[in-house]
Amino acid sequence: MLTVFDTHAHYDAEQFDADRDTLLSGMPEQGVELILNPGCDLETSRKAVSYANRYPWMYAAVGYHPENIEGLTDEQLADHLSEIEAMAKDPRVKAIGEIGLDYYWCKEPAARKRQQEVFRMQMRMAKRLGLPVIIHDREAHLDSLTIVEQYPDVKCVFHCYSGSAEFAKQLLELGCMISFTGVITFKNSRKAREAVEVIPMDRLMIETDAPYMAPEPYRGKRNSSLYVYRMAETIAEIKGITPEEAARITMENGKRFFEID
Ligand code: NI
Numbered sequence: 001m002l003t004v005f006d007t008h009a010h011y012d013a014e015q016f017d018a019d020r021d022t023l024l025s026g027m028p029e030q031g032v033e034l035i036l037n038p039g040c041d042l043e044t045s046r047k048a049v050s051y052a053n054r055y056p057w058m059y060a061a062v063g064y065h066p067e068n069i070e071g072l073t074d075e076q077l078a079d080h081l082s083e084i085e086a087m088a089k090d091p092r093v094k095a096i097g098e099i100g101l102d103y104y105w106c107k108e109p110a111a112r113k114r115q116q117e118v119f120r121m122q123m124r125m126a127k128r129l130g131l132p133v134i135i136h137d138r139e140a141h142l143d144s145l146t147i148v149e150q151y152p153d154v155k156c157v158f159h160c161y162s163g164s165a166e167f168a169k170q171l172l173e174l175g176c177m178i179s180f181t182g183v184i185t186f187k188n189s190r191k192a193r194e195a196v197e198v199i200p201m202d203r204l205m206i207e208t209d210a211p212y213m214a215p216e217p218y219r220g221k222r223n224s225s226l227y228v229y230r231m232a233e234t235i236a237e238i239k240g241i242t243p244e245e246a247a248r249i250t251m252e253n254g255k256r257f258f259e260i261d
Pocket residue numbers: 008010038098209
């Protein structure tokens with residue numbers, strides 16, 4: 001059994017309503033030593049903080065996901081962000097996230113501009129608090145890079161990495177970490193595997209992004225941190241190292257990035 005750190009899982013999701021406590025309580029005995037649960041809006045950030053205070057192996061991130069800012073007035077957004085900033089002072093909160101840009105559903109230039117503004121606001125928040133950030137970048141690689149470059153003091157991880165090997169090299173130059181989900185276990189994942197190949201072991205993290213995107217051979221099932229060992233195995237196979245080494249190094253990377261002892 002591998003000992004692993006799932007650096008990104010959403011246990012606030014309703015898919016866990018029936019068995020959340022049983023599942024989370026049993027994580028350490030199944031090799032999941034640490035879990036980081038990010039928030040995506042005010043409510044899910046609150047839940048992330050509550051889990052992190054309940055289970056010693058869980059930590060939280062708080063923030064506003066780009067998809068969730070639609071429909072908020074400027075005033076509501078300002079209120080929510082100041083509440084998130086207050087929550088971020090809890091010692092169990094280790095990052096601001098997940099934040100970033102999602103252009104997949106958002107085609108309108110004004111709406112994309114607003115995503116960029118809110119992303120910048122949260123980068124400034126992270127800088128004030130001295131916390132790292134978890135970045136969601138979907139079909140917005142260049143604009144994400146531009147914003148990250150403007151905040152050289154803020155440590156970043158690109159979660160659920162979907163870019164090319166070339167783009168990964170640019171992120172590495174800026175000092176970013178790169179995190180992979182079950183996508184690397186899929187048969188048609190050539191692009192993601194090529195990215196893993198060029199990223200040095202000390203810059204890689206692994207995650208489930210549960211409840212979505214279960215890795216092979218669990219594809220289509222509800223995902224949970226119990227499956228993150230598959231990402232360690234896949235990275236080991238790509239890098240030509242043992243699964244134990246991949247698990248250990250990604251664990252160390254996650255602890256260092258989130259400043260967890
Ligand atoms: Ni996520």
